[in-house]
Structures are given as C-alpha cells and as structure tokens.
Amino acid sequence: MLSFLNLLLHDAFFSAIPAVGFAMVFNVPKRYLVYCAIAGAIGHSSRTLLLQFSMPIEWATFVAAALVGLITIRFAKRHLAPPLMYAVAAIIPMVPGTYAFNTVIALIQLTAQSQVSPELTAQVIVNGLKTVFILGALAVGLALPSLLYYRTRPII
Amino acid sequence: MYADSQNDITRLVVRCAQLLLAYGAESDLVEEISQRLGKALGLASIELSISSNALVLTSLVHGRCITTTRRIRAHGINMMVICELQRICLLTEKGIYGANEVRRRLAHIKPKSYPAIAVVPMIGLSCASFCHLFDGDLIACVITFFASAIGMMVRLFLASRHFNLLVNFSLTAFVITAFAQMGYLWPITQTPQAAMAASVLMLVPGFPLINAISDMVKGHMNVGISRWGHATLLTLASVIGITIAMQMGGIF
Numbered sequence: 001m002l003s004f005l006n007l008l009l010h011d012a013f014f015s016a017i018p019a020v021g022f023a024m025v026f027n028v029p030k031r032y033l034v035y036c037a038i039a040g041a042i043g044h045s046s047r048t049l050l051l052q053f054s055m056p057i058e059w060a061t062f063v064a065a066a067l068v069g070l071i072t073i074r075f076a077k078r079h080l081a082p083p084l085m086y087a088v089a090a091i092i093p094m095v096p097g098t099y100a101f102n103t104v105i106a107l108i109q110l111t112a113q114s115q116v117s118p119e120l121t122a123q124v125i126v127n128g129l130k131t132v133f134i135l136g137a138l139a140v141g142l143a144l145p146s147l148l149y150y151r152t153r154p155i156i
Numbered sequence: 157m158y159a160d161s162q163n164d165i166t167r168l169v170v171r172c173a174q175l176l177l178a179y180g181a182e183s184d185l186v187e188e189i190s191q192r193l194g195k196a197l198g199l200a201s202i203e204l205s206i207s208s209n210a211l212v213l214t215s216l217v218h219g220r221c222i223t224t225t226r227r228i229r230a231h232g233i234n235m236m237v238i239c240e241l242q243r244i245c246l247l248t249e250k251g252i253y254g255a256n257e258v259r260r261r262l263a264h265i266k267p268k269s270y271p272a273i274a275v276v277p278m279i280g281l282s283c284a285s286f287c288h289l290f291d292g293d294l295i296a297c298v299i300t301f302f303a304s305a306i307g308m309m310v311r312l313f314l315a316s317r318h319f320n321l322l323v324n325f326s327l328t329a330f331v332i333t334a335f336a337q338m339g340y341l342w343p344i345t346q347t348p349q350a351a352m353a354a355s356v357l358m359l360v361p362g363f364p365l366i367n368a369i370s371d372m373v374k375g376h377m378n379v380g381i382s383r384w385g386h387a388t389l390l391t392l393a394s395v396i397g398i399t400i401a402m403q404m405g406g407i408f
Contacts, residue, residue, distance in 0.1 A: 014285040021282030024270045026180075026363060027234040082185055082242050084370075085235045088363050093286070097360040098353050104395040139369030147373075154188055156246070 004052070008045045015044030015093040023089035032086065035075045039090035043068040047094060058133045061094055065141025073145050076156055083155060087142050096134040103127040159220070161255070165197045166215040166222045168258050172241055173204065173211055174226045175265065180233035182367045183376035189245045196248040197255055208382035232315070233363050234267045241265075272312050280305030283355050292350030299339055303355040307332035322393040325359055329397030332356055337405040359394040361387040 019040025020033050028036060043064045050060035068090050069083070076083035106123040110116065140147075146155060173190040177183075183206050194202035194215060205212040209230075214223040244261050247253045253261070283304035284297040292300070307328050314324040336355045339348030364387040372380030 011289070014288050017285040018282035021275075021278040022362070023235075024275050024278050025233075027236050027267070027269050029236050029239060032239075080243060080246055081239045082181070084182060084185065085239060088366055091366070092362050093289075095360055095362045095365070097286075097357040097362075098290070100360060100391055101353065101356060101395065101398070104391055105398065108395060108399050135365055136369060139366050140373060142366070143370050143373055154192070156242075 007052075008049060011048045012041035012045040016041040018093045019089050022092040026085075026089060028085055028089060032075075032079065032081065035072075035079075036086050036089040039068050039071050039075070039086050040093055042071060043090050044093045057130070058137050061134050062137035062141045064094065065091055065138045066144045069142045069145045073150075073155055080156055084142075091138050091142065094134075094138060096131045099127045099131040099134065103131055162199070162215065162217055162220065162222055164259075165194070165199060165255055166213070166224060168197070168255060168262060169194045169199075169202060169215065170211070170213045170224050170226055171262055172244070173213060174228060175237060175262075176241055177206065177211060177228045178231045179235075179237040179267065180230070180363060180367070181238050182374075183371045183379045184374045185238075189242060192249055193245045193258075196245070196251075197258070206376065206379050208379060231267065234269065237265055237267050272309070275312070276305050276308045279308040279358055283358050286357050287350050287354035290347075290350045290354055292347045292354065293345055295345040296339060296347045296351040296354075299336060299345065299351045300355045303332050303335040303351070304358045306335055307355070307358060322389060325390050325393040326397040329356055329359055329394035330401045331397075332358070333398045333401035334405065337401065337407065340405065340407055356394065356398060359390070361390045364390070 016037040020037045023033055023036040046067055047060045047064035050063060051057065055063075068087055072083045072086040072090065075081075075086050103124055106120050106127065110120045110124065113120070169190050172193055173186050176186045176189060181189075186206065187204050190204060190213070191202045198217070199215045200217045201215070203214045203216070209228050211226045211228055212223065213226075214221055240261075244253065244258055248258055280301040284301040287297045287300040310331050311324060311328045314327060319327075332355050333352065336351050337348075339345040339351050345351065364383050368380045368383035368387060370380075371377075371383060
C-alpha cells in the first residue's frame with residue numbers, strides 16, 4: 001500500500017515538471033504555472049492509478065483527461081482565464097509522443113525497403129491506432145464538461 | 157448606432173478574433189469571445205467564418221451589415237495574449253470597458269515570451285523526467301537533459317531567424333538525435349532507447365493536435381482538419397531529421 005502511494009507521488013512529481021516546462025513554451029503567465037503543475041500531476045498520476053487496475057490505456061487516458069477538464073474549469077472560474085490554458089499544458093505528459101514517433105519511424109523504414117515487411121506494417125498499424133485513439137481520448141475527455149454540462153452557456 | 161461607430165466596433169472585434177487565432181486559440185473560443193465582445197459593445201450579432209488562414213466576420217446592427225476579411229499569420233502559441241483578450245471581453249461585458257478602453261488595451265497587447273535562459277533548462281528537465289518515467293537510468297536522464305536543452309537552443313535560434321517551422325523542426329530533431337545517440341555509441345547507459353525516445357518528445361506538436369481534435373469535435377471541421385494536417389507535417393519533418401541522424405550514426 002505504501003509503495004503504491006509512493007509510486008503515485010513519484011509519478012505526480014515527475015509529470016508536474018513537464019507540465020510546467022511546456023506551459024512555459026506556450027507562454028502561460030507566471031502566476032498560473034503552479035496550477036498547470038497541479039492539474040498535470042493529478043492527471044498523469046490518476047492515469048497511472050487506473051493503469052495499475054489493468055484498464056486499457058485509452059480508457060484510462062479518457063478518464064484522466066475528463067478529470068483534468070473538471071479541475072481546470074474550477075481554476076478557470078476562479079481566475080477568469082480560458083480553461084484550455086491550464087488543460088493543454090496539463091495533458092502534455094499524457095500525449096502519446098512515443099507511439100506517434102514509432103509510427104512514423106516504422107513508416108519511413110517501410111519506405112526504405114524494397115518489399116512490404118509484415119512486422120513493420122504491424123508496427124505502423126498498432127502504434128498508429130494507439131496514437132489516434134489516445135489523442136481522441138485526450139481531446140474528447142477534456143471537452144467532456146463543456147459537452148455534457150456547459151451545453152448552452154459559456155464556462156466563464 | 158451610427159455607421160462610423162459600427163465600423164469602429166467591427167474593427168475592434170475583428171482585431172480581437174485575429175489575435176486570438178494568430179496566437180493559437182481554438183475556433184470555439186474565438187467565436188465565443190468575438191460574439192460576446194460584439195454584443196457587449198452594442199452590435200446585434202456577429203457571424204464568423206474561420207478557415208485555416210483567414211477570417212471573415214460580419215456584424216449586424218439595425219439591419220445594416222458590415223463584412224470584413226482578415227488574413228491570419230500564425231505567430232506560435234502565446235497564452236498571455238489569449239488570457240488578456242478573454243479578460244478584455246469579460247470586463248466589457250460587465251460594462252467596465254467601452255469601445256475606447258478596448259481599443260487602448262488592444263493596442264497595448266504585446267506578445268511577451270519567457271527568456272531563453274529560463275525555457276532551455278526547463279525543457280531539458282521536462283524531457284529528463286519523461287526519460288525517468290520511461291524507466292531510463294540516471295545517465296540516460298542526463299543525456300536527455302543535455303540533448304533536449306541543446307535542441308531547444310537550436311529551435312529558439314532558428315525561430316528568431318524566421319525559418320520555416322518545418323525546417324526548424326527537422327534541424328532540431330537532427331541535432332537532438334545526434335546528441336542522444338551517445339548512449340548507443342559508448343556503453344555508459346543501460347537504457348539508450350529511453351534517452352532517444354524521451355529527448356525528441358519536446359518536438360511533439362501537442363497543442364495543435366489537441367486544438368485540432370477539439371475543433372473537429374465542436375463542429376469546426378475544416379479548421380480542425382487543417383490543424384491536424386499541420387501537426388502531422390510537423391511530426392513528419394521531425395522524423396526526417398531523426399532518420400537522417402540515426403542513419404549517420406549507423407543505428408538502423
């Protein structure tokens with residue numbers, strides 16, 4: 001139990017750093033960087049928690065992104081800033097970057113060969129599907145509060 | 157309302173929408189903010205048509221329409237500007253700002269960005285913690301830190317020289333991969349592939365991808381697809397850089 005908690009805290013800390021780093025690339029104002037870090041830590045560690053219960057990564061990402069969406073709407077209402085400002089930096093640690101790069105690297109290797117190899121084709125399909133579905137889960141999960149609850153009125 | 161003031165207010169609203177799109181807001185937010193700003197300044201309605209690089213806006217009041225078009229040049233993502241514009245919209249809606257104050261605030265918007273001395277180490281640390289999350293060992297994390305910090309320097313330098321974004325991403329990916337290969341060339345780390353995978357994550361166009369899908373989900377199909385295409389092109393450009401570096405290093 002203690003090691004489990006330790007894993008989550010460790011995960012939260014090491015996903016808060018990229019959230020702040022990328023928030024700085026997107027020029028989020030200085031006083032909001034902390035909130036990006038909090039949302040990023042909660043999002044990624046909740047995904048790790050769900051993955052521990054052997055949930056598929058797409059569904060775990062979807063739930064985590066919905067959670068980030070809820071939290072960032074709270075922040076947005078408090079600071080009168082657009083919720084996407086916190087949310088995008090917060091979900092950067094969950095973006096399937098490795099899957100995306102594996103897909104395109106396998107594609108380029110496939111181009112370099114003279115005949116189609118089944119292993120590389122399988123790699124392209126598996127990684128590409130994962131990339132698309134995780135990205136879809138992230139974006140739809142983030143939009144979930146405004147799709148279900150804030151249907152006709154603006155968030156702030 | 158007189159014709160010249162409708163002209164003035166339409167110009168303010170279209171300027172606001174143009175800034176929002178140029179600095180990377182999603183289409184739904186652009187539409188919402190410009191309609192609210194227009195209504196708050198006394199127009200009856202605002203209709204927007206957004207495409208990938210232009211914006212057409214029509215304002216209607218007392219049965220009189222004004223339509224105007226603006227070209228949009230993407231300036232990279234700057235949330236400070238978007239935050240500021242959202243605040244202007246809210247203050248106008250509450251009746252604190254009139255057209256003159258809005259004009260003054262819009263003229264004063266300057267896209268400030270963080271200095272390189274802060275961004276470069278932070279990006280290095282970010283990619284190093286990605287490497288740690290992928291179970292890389294300490295040396296792999298150190299390699300990742302330096303690779304992505306150098307990559308960020310290259311990226312900022314090329315951006316300040318106004319290179320095409322695709323060229324910029326290819327060159328940056330090349331430099332990063334060439335550096336991150338160190339783990340393969342000398343046996344200093346057990347997990348060289350973690351360093352390779354983590355250090356290029358700095359180039360993943362996360363913001364355009366999320367914007368693309370959220371535009372498509374909310375019904376702005378053409379903007380969403382064009383953003384998706386742009387993000388795919390950026391990924392492809394960085395993969396070309398990575399491939400060249402890997403082939404030169406002899407890993408393939």
